[in-house]
Amino acid sequence: MRISATNCPLVLLPGYMLDESLWDEVVPLLQWEAPVHRLPLSPGATTEAIAHSVAQAAPERFVLVGFSLGGYIARKVAELYPERVAALVLVASSLEVDSAERTKAKQDAIRALDPSTFRGLSMGAIAQSLHPDRRGDRELVTRIREMGRRLGYEALVLQSGLQRDGIAAASLTCPTLVIGAAQDPLRSARETRELAEAIPGARLDVIEQSGHMLPLEQPEALVRAIAAFLHGQKNAL
Numbered sequence: 001m002r003i004s005a006t007n008c009p010l011v012l013l014p015g016y017m018l019d020e021s022l023w024d025e026v027v028p029l030l031q032w033e034a035p036v037h038r039l040p041l042s043p044g045a046t047t048e049a050i051a052h053s054v055a056q057a058a059p060e061r062f063v064l065v066g067f068s069l070g071g072y073i074a075r076k077v078a079e080l081y082p083e084r085v086a087a088l089v090l091v092a093s094s095l096e097v098d099s100a101e102r103t104k105a106k107q108d109a110i111r112a113l114d115p116s117t118f119r120g121l122s123m124g125a126i127a128q129s130l131h132p133d134r135r136g137d138r139e140l141v142t143r144i145r146e147m148g149r150r151l152g153y154e155a156l157v158l159q160s161g162l163q164r165d166g167i168a169a170a171s172l173t174c175p176t177l178v179i180g181a182a183q184d185p186l187r188s189a190r191e192t193r194e195l196a197e198a199i200p201g202a203r204l205d206v207i208e209q210s211g212h213m214l215p216l217e218q219p220e221a222l223v224r225a226i227a228a229f230l231h232g233q234k235n236a237l
Contacts, residue, residue: 007033008086008230008237009059014041015068015092016159017121017148022067025219030227035059041073043158047167051076055084063230063237065089067215068187072164079168086237088176089226092184092214094191095198097165107161118156120148131183131211140216169198175236176202177229179222181210203229 010032014022020038027036042053050073058064058077064085066074071093078085098106126144127135134140148156176199180192189206196204205225210218230237 009034009037009062011037011039011054011058011062011064013039013054013064013066013070013073014147015070017151017156018067018144019147019150021143021147022215026215026223029220029223037062041070041159043155045158045161047073047076047162047164048080050162051080055081058084060084061086063087063089065091065226066093067091068093068212069159069162072162072167075167075169075172078172078174082173085174087230087233088172088174089179089229090176090195091179091222092181092187092192092212093178093195094187095169095195096191097163100163103161103163107157110157110160113153115153118149118153120145129186129212131181131209131217133209134211134217140213144213144216169195170200172199175229175233177226178202178204179214179225180204180206181212181214181218182206182208183210184212186212205229 044050064074071090178196196202207221
């Protein structure tokens with residue numbers, strides 16, 4: 001299935017300890033008249049630093065899709081470069097932030113690990129992020145873990161230490177779609193709804209039969225939601 005979308009360039013951002021291969025099932029489903037850019041969450045100590053890196057690598061004007069942690073970065077890009085972000089899609093993301101104390105505790109626990117033995121996030125933690133029907137899918141769990149292994153220990157330290165507060169929502173002006181997963185154990189329905197309600201004019205779409213990893217668990221449904229939203233924004237793009 002190939003889904004026609006828009007002629008505006010598209011930028012895709014992955015989530016926590018995930019790389020650009022997160023979008024391997026999504027990209028073939030899109031038929032674009034302009035390039036699709038799969039960008040990493042470049043190393044940075046702040047969301048602002050990562051957002052600047054995204055903007056430097058992105059085209060002049062683009063539709064921005066951010067998954068999970070990438071959704072926080074996407075909001076920061078839209079805040080810092082409002083004239084460049086034509087539309088925003090936030091997938092399995094949230095407004096929630098960790099306290100400084102919780103962030104420090106996480107970093108301390110991570111720094112206690114032996115970097116030489118880091119092989120990615122734990123299989124159990126990854127499995128618990130998925131829809132119950134997919135938790136036994138060892139191939140999928142291993143694939144997600146491999147992304148973290150490729151990123152490495154330093155990425156784990158940096159991404160775990162990011163402060164997610166101070167990122168705009170109410171002041172965003174671009175057309176925005178918030179997409180949640182009905183069975184997401186990491187981002188609740190309340191969080192998804194509150195994110196959509198915080199952004200003026202944002203639309204909310206919830207995809208059934210998926211846990212947190214929407215681009216891998218339900219890529220076709222995700223692309224349909226994105227394409228339907230962008231078709232409705234053609235005049236703005």
